[in-house]
Amino acid sequence: MRSLANSPDGLAPPDYHGMSPDEYLGRIRATYGANPRPFLRLVRDARDRGLTLVSVDRPDLVQALYRALVGIATSRGWDIDGGQRA
DSSP states (O other): OEEEGGOOOTTTTTTTTTTTTTHHHHHHHHHHOOOOHHHHHHHHHHHOOOOOEESOOOOHHHHHHHHHHHHHHHHTOOOOOOOOOO
């Protein structure tokens, strides 16, 4: 399980409480472009062992990261889309 606020390797939003999902998605794209390894590691973890992303107060940012990870996996031919849980 990964908590969004404590995510490593630049995956945590720099402005956790003030950032919009679109701003975070832009940050994710820029970070992935500069260094895709942290994202690929999460995608591999999700593929091999399963992965749960959580945030008590910012599920909108978790959804942005989730969509990005699913897109990365899909581009490599991997299916990790387990869906959103309530």
